[in-house]
Amino acid sequence: MQTKESNTIFSHLDSLGKSLDGDLSYDTITRTIYATDASVYKEFPLAVIWPKGVSDLKKIIAFASKEKTSITIRAAGTSLAGQVVTNGMIVDISRYMKNIIEINEKEMWVRVEPGVVLDELNMQLKEHGLFFGPETSTSNRCNLGGMVGNNS
Numbered sequence: 001m002q003t004k005e006s007n008t009i010f011s012h013l014d015s016l017g018k019s020l021d022g023d024l025s026y027d028t029i030t031r032t033i034y035a036t037d038a039s040v041y042k043e044f045p046l047a048v049i050w051p052k053g054v055s056d057l058k059k060i061i062a063f064a065s066k067e068k069t070s071i072t073i074r075a076a077g078t079s080l081a082g083q084v085v086t087n088g089m090i091v092d093i094s095r096y097m098k099n100i101i102e103i104n105e106k107e108m109w110v111r112v113e114p115g116v117v118l119d120e121l122n123m124q125l126k127e128h129g130l131f132f133g134p135e136t137s138t139s140n141r142c143n144l145g146g147m148v149g150n151n152s
């Protein structure tokens with residue numbers, strides 16, 4: 001059952017969604033899908049957001065601060081200990097923020113958005129004779145942002 005308070009937050013979420021370049025959803029199916037990761041934990045998130053860049057992220061952070069709710073960034077969701085399960089807002093960076101921005105072959109570094117999949121990065125690095133070190137079992141799924149977050 002929706003209370004007066006929950007109706008208010010959902011109308012505020014509608015306003016946030018309209019201001020974003022990316023997408024926002026709080027329908028029951030989406031929230032159910034995002035209620036778990038690869039762990040056994042389950043929690044129903046308030047909403048799921050797919051940002052398209054830094055400008056969206058700033059708006060989401062300002063919204064969370066004003067509405068006193070939380071943000072959990074989700075990459076591939078392969079965490080095993082409930083890292084991307086929350087009753088606040090899930091911010092999924094794997095849909096749009098997955099560009100490899102720059103490969104510096106000479107100095108051997110890359111600049112990427114956090115949603116780049118490890119195997120996809122290494123496929124591109126191979127052409128330059130390079131390889132990004134950490135070899136997680138989930139390399140065909142996990143994203144660079146999630147790997148950093150988990151210290152993979």
Ligand SMILES: Cc1cc2nc3c(=O)[nH]c(=O)nc-3n(C[C@H](O)[C@H](O)[C@H](O)COP(=O)(O)OP(=O)(O)OC[C@H]3O[C@@H](n4cnc5c(N)ncnc54)[C@H](O)[C@@H]3O)c2cc1C
Pocket residue numbers: 037038072073074075076077078079080083084093114135136137138141142143144145146147148149150151152
């Ligand atoms: C079968 C299996 C095998 C695995 N094997 C390994 C292994 O060999 N080695 C290993 O280290 N791990 C392993 N894992 C765990 C997991 O796959 C890795 O930790 C993986 O790197 C997580 O990446 P992800 O993209 O799924 O991150 P997610 O699970 O989506 O996120 C991980 C953490 O990072 C945070 N995060 C994500 N993106 C950002 C961002 N942009 N900014 C700030 N925080 C962010 C999240 O909030 C969360 O706390 C395994 C998991 C499974 C299911």
